[in-house]
Amino acid sequence: MEMVVVAPPAPGTLEDLRRRFFATPLQALLSLVSLAIMVLLAWKLLNWAIFSAVFTASGGPEACQAAAGACWSVIAARWRIILFGLYPFEEQWRSALACVTVVVMTVLSCIPAFWTGRRIGLVWAAGAALYYVLMKGGVLGLPYVGEEAWGGLALTLFIFVTTCLIGFPLAICLALLRRSGLPWISRITGIIIDSVRSLPLISILFTFAIVLPFALPQWLVGDKLYRVILGSALFFSAYQAEIVRGGMQGVSNGQEEAAMALGMNYWQRIGRILLPQAMRNALPATINQFVISFKETSLVVIVGFFEILASGNAAYGTGEWRFAYVEVYAFIAFIYFVFVFSLSRYGAFLERRMSVGER
Amino acid sequence: MISLLRNQKVRNALLQVFYVGSLAALVLAGVVIARRNLAEQGITSGFDFLYKSTGWDVSFSLLPVTANDPYWWFFLIGIINTLFLGSIGLLLATVVGTVVGLARTSSNELARLLGRTYVDIFRNIPLILQAFFWYAIITHLPTPRAAHEAWGMLLTSRGLYLPAPNVGGVAMALAILPLFAAVALPVWLGRTSRLSRPVGERLVIQLAGIAAALACAVLILIVGRLPDAPLLDFPALQGLNLKGGLRIPPEFSALAVAIAIYGGSYIAEIVRGGFKAVGKGQVEAALSLGLSPWRVFTLVKLPLALRAMLPILANQYVWLIKATTMGIAVGFTDFFMIVALTINHSGQTLEAIGILMAGFLTINLSLAAVFNRINKAIALKGNQLRG
Amino acid sequence: MNSTQSPGAAVRIENLDKYYGTFHALRNVNLSVERGEKIVVCGPSGSGKSTMIRCINRLEQHNGGRITVLGTELNDDVGNIDGIRREVGMVFQHFNLFPHMTVLENCMIAPMIVRKRPRAEAEATARRYLEKVRIPEQATKFPGQLSGGQQQRVAIARALCMQPQIMLFDEPTSALDPEMIAEVLDVMVTLASEGMTMICVTHEMGFARRVADRVIFMDGGEIVEEAPPEEFFTSCRNERTRQFLSQVLGH
Numbered sequence A: 001m002e003m004v005v006v007a008p009p010a011p012g013t014l015e016d017l018r019r020r021f022f023a024t025p026l027q028a029l030l031s032l033v034s035l036a037i038m039v040l041l042a043w044k045l046l047n048w049a050i051f052s053a054v055f056t057a058s059g060g061p062e063a064c065q066a067a068a069g070a071c072w073s074v075i076a077a078r079w080r081i082i083l084f085g086l087y088p089f090e091e092q093w094r095s096a097l098a099c100v101t102v103v104v105m106t107v108l109s110c111i112p113a114f115w116t117g118r119r120i121g122l123v124w125a126a127g128a129a130l131y132y133v134l135m136k137g138g139v140l141g142l143p144y145v146g147e148e149a150w151g152g153l154a155l156t157l158f159i160f161v162t163t164c165l166i167g168f169p170l171a172i173c174l175a176l177l178r179r180s181g182l183p184w185i186s187r188i189t190g191i192i193i194d195s196v197r198s199l200p201l202i203s204i205l206f207t208f209a210i211v212l213p214f215a216l217p218q219w220l221v222g223d224k225l226y227r228v229i230l231g232s233a234l235f236f237s238a239y240q241a242e243i244v245r246g247g248m249q250g251v252s253n254g255q256e257e258a259a260m261a262l263g264m265n266y267w268q269r270i271g272r273i274l275l276p277q278a279m280r281n282a283l284p285a286t287i288n289q290f291v292i293s294f295k296e297t298s299l300v301v302i303v304g305f306f307e308i309l310a311s312g313n314a315a316y317g318t319g320e321w322r323f324a325y326v327e328v329y330a331f332i333a334f335i336y337f338v339f340v341f342s343l344s345r346y347g348a349f350l351e352r353r354m355s356v357g358e359r
Numbered sequence B: 001m002i003s004l005l006r007n008q009k010v011r012n013a014l015l016q017v018f019y020v021g022s023l024a025a026l027v028l029a030g031v032v033i034a035r036r037n038l039a040e041q042g043i044t045s046g047f048d049f050l051y052k053s054t055g056w057d058v059s060f061s062l063l064p065v066t067a068n069d070p071y072w073w074f075f076l077i078g079i080i081n082t083l084f085l086g087s088i089g090l091l092l093a094t095v096v097g098t099v100v101g102l103a104r105t106s107s108n109e110l111a112r113l114l115g116r117t118y119v120d121i122f123r124n125i126p127l128i129l130q131a132f133f134w135y136a137i138i139t140h141l142p143t144p145r146a147a148h149e150a151w152g153m154l155l156t157s158r159g160l161y162l163p164a165p166n167v168g169g170v171a172m173a174l175a176i177l178p179l180f181a182a183v184a185l186p187v188w189l190g191r192t193s194r195l196s197r198p199v200g201e202r203l204v205i206q207l208a209g210i211a212a213a214l215a216c217a218v219l220i221l222i223v224g225r226l227p228d229a230p231l232l233d234f235p236a237l238q239g240l241n242l243k244g245g246l247r248i249p250p251e252f253s254a255l256a257v258a259i260a261i262y263g264g265s266y267i268a269e270i271v272r273g274g275f276k277a278v279g280k281g282q283v284e285a286a287l288s289l290g291l292s293p294w295r296v297f298t299l300v301k302l303p304l305a306l307r308a309m310l311p312i313l314a315n316q317y318v319w320l321i322k323a324t325t326m327g328i329a330v331g332f333t334d335f336f337m338i339v340a341l342t343i344n345h346s347g348q349t350l351e352a353i354g355i356l357m358a359g360f361l362t363i364n365l366s367l368a369a370v371f372n373r374i375n376k377a378i379a380l381k382g383n384q385l386r387g
Numbered sequence C: 001m002n003s004t005q006s007p008g009a010a011v012r013i014e015n016l017d018k019y020y021g022t023f024h025a026l027r028n029v030n031l032s033v034e035r036g037e038k039i040v041v042c043g044p045s046g047s048g049k050s051t052m053i054r055c056i057n058r059l060e061q062h063n064g065g066r067i068t069v070l071g072t073e074l075n076d077d078v079g080n081i082d083g084i085r086r087e088v089g090m091v092f093q094h095f096n097l098f099p100h101m102t103v104l105e106n107c108m109i110a111p112m113i114v115r116k117r118p119r120a121e122a123e124a125t126a127r128r129y130l131e132k133v134r135i136p137e138q139a140t141k142f143p144g145q146l147s148g149g150q151q152q153r154v155a156i157a158r159a160l161c162m163q164p165q166i167m168l169f170d171e172p173t174s175a176l177d178p179e180m181i182a183e184v185l186d187v188m189v190t191l192a193s194e195g196m197t198m199i200c201v202t203h204e205m206g207f208a209r210r211v212a213d214r215v216i217f218m219d220g221g222e223i224v225e226e227a228p229p230e231e232f233f234t235s236c237r238n239e240r241t242r243q244f245l246s247q248v249l250g251h
């Protein structure tokens, strides 16, 4: 065999393109097929969503049905229902403000400066309280609006936030109980966690919404909304508990031993040594869990809540907009996408940052 | 007394007794209250209701069913529906996920971009929204009279009509066996003749095996066909409705499509993660041994990636099986919907919830057990490996 | 704390037995350590050295016999355990610094939350001990940013900040490179010269010669030999001890 040393040619743009996409016949085929799919889809989508679409509500449904593309008029006509549900019309600014509160709260908790137990707890407690006051009213001159009138995006966000707010501490408790050295406590907690995890969320929501009232004394039944939130928090915490426990397993035994040797008691060891490190280990998986549980809030539509999906169904389901279901679902999907995508991108960013910082 | 409370052993015992006791008390109190409340409504607890006839109907069933059938039969139908939808959904999702996942790991930038766009879009939209969407799309298809037609299939708002073989039930069931064999045979052949034969010869044997199994299945179908009927029964318009063929109701197809697309986006990420977990060193070692890229893929990358994927894949499958409960949103009579209907109609709340939990625990635990077995069987032996 | 018959003894171990499941890790161990005494424990791997000194602050629970520390018996009484851990400092082979806290915080946390000292006082103490272990300039760094020797000195400072009466060392230098061993041993020698009661598991025989009042050799969960260093190194009676010494000193 002879050895030939060829200096690589200076990569011109064309040469570069050829090497990246057409190196072998198979590569070329793959590139062409991918390109064709992309161009075709992009063109169809753009054409439908923008070029042949109707944007204003002025023409009414008739103008839409005549057009070939999307009928965004339905959004223009019905966005208030989708976002705010049955919330009283004049008070809908409160609902909007409440949504903004949740967004601000979420953004704040993504900033590392807020990552101490106390600060993050404060942000979330304050945010939830502000949300509650805004939505419910009855104080500060805000007219009272009962939970049964809440709906749309605001309700979705409320369920998500309260689920996390209740579920997170519960998850930490469950994780601690499961890793307890006392065999009966850890075994039974393990059984509880595993059973909840193997049940579908819908069945838990259904149980809490419809079955639980039978099993509770009258004074404990409470509003259906809060029971459902409790159920969804239980489900969340069963998953999150395993994530937290995974994080705890990543903390070496020596850490707790050192804390013991310094005379710290159980709660000091947990609060000061174990949890701060475990939560850091569990952060990427935790954000992933938040993402999943945000998507899963949409399931409350099944037990009869007027959250964003149900309000979307209502927005196109009545009367003249019956044909515009694709647009409505696209709009809701877009809202979910914005929330979920940014959260999961943030999670991926954190994961990368942490794996770089690892020693 | 004080010194007793300060005793660690006593404390531990008390804590455990307290924990177990309060949980038991909670459950017991709930059951007692529920039984009293239900008794007030004239519902006697117990599982006798399982043998009463339901008086209502289900829209989708693989087994013969009438409103006179007892509850236990309906539960069975629900479980079978759930498993059926689950396995079809899992199968489709796995196919989609594998294709997209391979695209995501491909060396071609355009294919990677395409795969990534797919994952980013469909992973970030809730499954139930996607199910609603596909359901709306399907139910807004044209009526049977104006149906879209393609290769003998009819797309209508009443569902998807496929040509169906005119074959008796027994022969149908028998024909499934060779299909299983067609899947299992190559795997088994691959294991037993791994080292003794060259790869090319092995491939021929495997293909021959698959072909033989398929031929077997077709033969059974032809032999078992109903007399005086064409082999394939094509759906056709009769009056205002379609007759003949196999009808896949919109509820089922909407859910199957949604699960396939959504689950596919998750499985794609798992596939990608599996291939990422294969060490660069191993691939370089294989290449430096002079193996062709294809051999490197099938002999080194794929086996290692599969081992890395399997545990996560198992979790994802459990999740997807549970996701079939979304059927209730579009009116598909899966196990959960049967339970919900039972509670509505018979009021046997506690029993039905108990059956629901037992059913899902059984399904998921058996799935987990199967995957554990596979995992153990293919796990890399020994713990002396580095990196 | 209730006083016992010999208030002078810092640690008194009588007929100690310890099992891991069915494995008999410590067999009938007897040891008494006076206040101000320095004990070096050595022995082959798996001989139960770590197990013994971890029993002294109850990181392990013993199954038989009595352990009395500073006049308090270690039993199931929860209060006793907390009280004793406060007075007994421990240094680990793998340092076990808290990676999410700075060096200074590592040293301040226990005095603040266990001894309830005000922050300013805890910080002053911490700085004083960091000075003493000769790394005052590293106070604001995180453990991950220090060398092994520096980390171990921080660990010593952290234990000292609780102002313990007894210090336990479990192979403090065996995870370190040779040049770092010296800096850690220096700190330990200084500590010994100030009269601290010390029980050290170590294979640094030079350190044992210089500092120890008694050297203890363990094998198979038993104390095989116990003697002052000169005697231990020159005229040990036991065959196993001699074998071990020839291995440790041989190269």
Ligand SMILES: Nc1ncnc2c1ncn2[C@@H]1O[C@H](COP(=O)(O)OP(=O)(O)OP(=O)(O)O)[C@@H](O)[C@H]1O
Pocket: C020, C023, C025, C043, C044, C045, C046, C047, C048, C049, C050, C051, C052
């Ligand atoms: N948590 C445990 N569970 C079971 N066995 C243990 C445990 N800890 C220690 N042992 C066993 O007890 C014996 C004594 O262990 P120990 O750690 O005290 O040895 P050592 O003298 O410190 O050894 P080294 O010099 O290697 O640190 C060993 O045989 C060990 O295998």
Ligand SMILES: [Mg+2]
Pocket: C049, C050, C051, C170, C171
């Ligand atoms: Mg040891």
